[in-house]
Amino acid sequence: MHVKTHPRQRTVAPQRRMLPRLVAALIATTAGLISGTSAQAAYPDRPVKIVVGFAPGGSDISARIIAQKLSELWGQSVVIENRPGAAGNIGADVVARAPADGYTLLLCVNSYTINTTAYRNLSWSLLRDFAPAGRFAVSPLVVVVNQNLPVKSVRELIDYARANPGKLNYGSAGSGTAPHLAGELFAMNAGLSMMHVAYKGSGPSVTALVANEVQLSFGALSAFDAFIKDGRLRALAVTTAERSPQMPQLPTVIEGGMPGFDADIWYGLLLPARTPADIVKKVGDDLGRVMADPDTQTRLRQRGLEPAYLDSRQMGELMTRDVARWKAVAERIKLALD
Numbered sequence: 001m002h003v004k005t006h007p008r009q010r011t012v013a014p015q016r017r018m019l020p021r022l023v024a025a026l027i028a029t030t031a032g033l034i035s036g037t038s039a040q041a042a043y044p045d046r047p048v049k050i051v052v053g054f055a056p057g058g059s060d061i062s063a064r065i066i067a068q069k070l071s072e073l074w075g076q077s078v079v080i081e082n083r084p085g086a087a088g089n090i091g092a093d094v095v096a097r098a099p100a101d102g103y104t105l106l107l108c109v110n111s112y113t114i115n116t117t118a119y120r121n122l123s124w125s126l127l128r129d130f131a132p133a134g135r136f137a138v139s140p141l142v143v144v145v146n147q148n149l150p151v152k153s154v155r156e157l158i159d160y161a162r163a164n165p166g167k168l169n170y171g172s173a174g175s176g177t178a179p180h181l182a183g184e185l186f187a188m189n190a191g192l193s194m195m196h197v198a199y200k201g202s203g204p205s206v207t208a209l210v211a212n213e214v215q216l217s218f219g220a221l222s223a224f225d226a227f228i229k230d231g232r233l234r235a236l237a238v239t240t241a242e243r244s245p246q247m248p249q250l251p252t253v254i255e256g257g258m259p260g261f262d263a264d265i266w267y268g269l270l271l272p273a274r275t276p277a278d279i280v281k282k283v284g285d286d287l288g289r290v291m292a293d294p295d296t297q298t299r300l301r302q303r304g305l306e307p308a309y310l311d312s313r314q315m316g317e318l319m320t321r322d323v324a325r326w327k328a329v330a331e332r333i334k335l336a337l338d
Contacts, residue, residue, distance in 0.1 A: 053091025
């Protein structure tokens, strides 16, 4: 009998069969990494939003200057979105919850270093939920009174307040803000009885002071500057240890007879904490480029702000120091906000 035989089939080792698949997967992965790198390198490739947690007419003035300059540098729209309320906490919450892709930033005013410890039910933590990009400016706080109040110096203000206990109302940009705590410290150090009235941002606070709803305010020079210059408000002093280059003729509170009084406001940009490090660095580096522009510096100074750039690391260190500093002050005056 003739038995038909078949050629012996060649057996392919499993690992050799898998090789083309591994090569294909490697190629796909590499292509994806290259594509992803290109996408990140192109940041920003669409409009960027800077959230301001306060009403228009106050701290958003500085944000609009920076937004315009970043827009020119990036070739993309950089828009301002005001989300006022709860001393800026609503705006901070919006950014803390935003996608960590670099397209939603927060204008950080140093009142957030107070809020993060003074408010008991915040959904966010400043040092945990945000990545600092950089600080760009500082402003002294000024002690400003309505023109109808018969005082022209810190000494006269203290004497008037002591002679009229409980009759002076002072306004601020909101409970727990730097102007609020500066006012509390001022009253405490001088032994005064004054009523604090909180507004939703610097703009409404200034409007109330001009209308004599409150008789004095503590706030950023940038917010009051135009009204001081036209005579509707009277500036008595700056709250920093040194006189301001913006108003060198204005004495400090220390010169007015209150030793050791020192407070200011600073401005910077934050991103959600999980934002890729290279995007955080790009925003910070480009903020530094913008701040090196003489036109940016001039425009900030025209608004009562002093250009003062810090990079991401330096701003992070500043935030940590300020959180500890204002926590101690809040505890001293028993400030606990809901």
